[in-house]
Amino acid sequence: xxxxxxxxxxxxxxxxxxxxxxxxxxxxxxxxxxxxxxxxxxxxxxxxxxxxxxxxxxxxxxxxxxxxxxxxxxxxxxxxxxxxxxxxxxxxxxxxxxxxxxxxxxxxxxxxxxxxxxxxxxxxxxxxxxxxxxxxxxxxxxxxxxxxxxxxxx
Numbered sequence: 001x002x003x004x005x006x007x008x009x010x011x012x013x014x015x016x017x018x019x020x021x022x023x024x025x026x027x028x029x030x031x032x033x034x035x036x037x038x039x040x041x042x043x044x045x046x047x048x049x050x051x052x053x054x055x056x057x058x059x060x061x062x063x064x065x066x067x068x069x070x071x072x073x074x075x076x077x078x079x080x081x082x083x084x085x086x087x088x089x090x091x092x093x094x095x096x097x098x099x100x101x102x103x104x105x106x107x108x109x110x111x112x113x114x115x116x117x118x119x120x121x122x123x124x125x126x127x128x129x130x131x132x133x134x135x136x137x138x139x140x141x142x143x144x145x146x147x148x149x150x151x152x153x154x
Contacts, residue, residue: 008115009073010036011044011108013101014052015119016150020063025119028150032117033063035154036071043067046107047077048100081106087140093132098123105133108145115146117153125149 016032019025036043053061084106088094094102101123108116118124125147134144 007039008041009044009111009113010041010153011046011075011104011111011113011116012049013104013116013118013120013124014049014056014060016117017049017053017064018056018060019119019150021059025150028154029119031154032150033067037068039071041071043072044075044108044111044113045072046075046104048103048107050074052100075107075111077103077107078110081110084109084136084140084142087136088133091132091136093129093136094123102133105145105147109133109137109142112143113145115148115153117148117150119149121149 010032012032015025016029019029020033022029032041033043035041053064081103085099085102088102088105089096089099101120104118105116105124116124123129130147133147137144
């Protein structure tokens with residue numbers, strides 16, 4: 001039997017795009033985006049990310065705009081995602097200050113992303129937060145989602 005490898009569907013947040021311009025994160029962020037450009041992964045891109053990019057410097061926007069459109073899958077904001085975000089907030093996984101971070105996780109969870117990739121070590125890529133997000137996901141009838149930094153994926 002031949003194992004057919006399919007493209008992973010990876011949800012990225014804004015920190016991955018902006019990381020391309022950060023000395024510490026540039027190499028891993030760029031390598032992840034190159035994996036997408038090479039057709040190895042599909043980048044799941046939410047309306048939240050697009051809204052955040054509109055407020056980002058032009059240099060960050062240009063990085064995203066340079067990606068071939070066929071390597072991304074757009075995920076709309078939804079009432080279902082907002083409900084899941086609110087469940088994270090009620091459970092204290094994150095506070096309302098991090099509402100958009102929780103919404104990133106909710107959108108990715110509902111879209112059944114194989115993983116979320118982020119440089120946000122305070123509110124997303126943190127073992128307590130990952131456990132909290134996944135506990136709520138299970139309680140709410142969704143599957144768990146892997147959460148990693150780009151370094152763990154490239």
